[in-house]
Amino acid sequence: MILATTVICIDVSRDWLDGFCASNGQRLRLPNTAAGHAQLLAQIQDLPQPVRVGFEATGGQEWLLWSTLVAAGVEAVQLPPAQIKAFALSRGTRAKTDRIDAELIAGFMLFRPEAGRKLPGENLRILRTLTTRRGQVVEMRKRLSAQIAARRKQHIPADLEAMDANLLAMLDAQIADLERRIKSIIEQEETSAAKARLLLSIPGIGPVSTAMLIAEMPELGRMTSGEAAAMTGLAPIPHDSGAMRGKRAIAGGRRALRHVLFQAALAAACHNPVLKPVAQALKRRGKPHKLVIVAIARRLVTIANAILKTGVPWQPQLER
Template identity: 60%
Template structure:
């Protein structure tokens, strides 16, 4: 990996057609096409400067650039848009232009040099793509079941029964196929298989939650509990101003991971002896259900992180 200067940062706002670039510390700006030629120019620029390159997650538009940077051994980070947006708000920035965004991305990286995720390995990319597709199909099935239930109350209820049954069966099959593909990919890698075994030893963490943690949080076991909670969007955020003290809320993080983690927390609150007792103490204190499950989810990810760091399963760690 190339040597990176702590003062040299290149922030890039990535769109479908363009790369809007802001360089620190000299505040240089330029616009390049989001093409192979543009990517090569960014690689050359970063190499000359010894700079760290950073950009927001944009739903996939940044992946070709990211792959080019990784192939050239340029240090690059993908940043959560919610964190950059919060940073912009803290600076009083409200305008929305590409040039401003590129500067904010670069300055956020200077402010939070540990933020963002590195380019995942090819195997992790494949697992992440499969877990994302599975989540999409599960959401489609959920919506279909809601529609079926709503149609049952209509006079035309029976008109589409065969079609609905066929569509649900197809979704069930595809989801099962993806789950099998994910299982095989994890099992084929010794380190990932061991991590999955550790995670699944925790009462409440099943195959879906464990593979989602592996795919979406490869940092697990190498970070602090506070960082793990922040990455899943489970760290409480204060809303205080002057003498006012607002409620603590959760936000940001990796949304798909947080959603699955909440499902695991619901199971753990009833079947994990440690977390069941913890949840009961919160109930006895009069805490609302959502607050309890959020606290359980936060504690669950901290346990998962600690066990992965120790490389020991639940029972052997005395968790």
């Protein structure tokens, strides 16, 4: 097979870059450092152009390399690990090493050339970092609160109670500071600020869910309602075979965003004048609470997609 584009796939770890070139089968191993990135760029420049580089999302290990490649004019995309894992299972690949992973990513890119996320702008990268950190601190506070509630039944000393209170206050202060910084970053860029104003017009979507939608779903407003629901993992997936009709379930998507939308759906089910009757109707039909919240969250994200697409703030008559 002759490839019009030279495809290079890299398995990124903390210390190393393990690469595989799909065009000629060559492998490389370079340190995940500034010097290693410079070596990689030099090798890319010697290859037939254009070049497309892909790597899995690895929790941030790939961001510096990603920025370096894009700054040098190289097309580079971040690929979804869940889809690559499913691709590996479809091929019967069970062994796992960094070298095998690099070749596997190359196979996935050839199979799905349209897959991958492009590097977001600097403001969006900062916003995504801040929203991720806020989620981590909120989770820490939640766990600490549960531990404090459990310890209160054990009659712990007063000085330990004071320590717990200080820890909670510190986490509260960090959350408040992160939320101020998130608000400031959104307001710095007119595109993000305009999106925020439109999203905040929807009853049920507050500052936290607005920030997450802007940071984690920049494509919102440029897709169909079905694509928006699928990207958040809120689209029901059929499990049918022949005459059997299996139970629909949600799966996949961007997990952190889906969790925030669940919280927004809880508020919308109580306060959104359009979605509240929908939630009540589902409850009267005997639908489980979780199914009701999923349905409201799915409607919320499709409404948000439509509003960003039209640029018109939310109005009750828009949703029937």
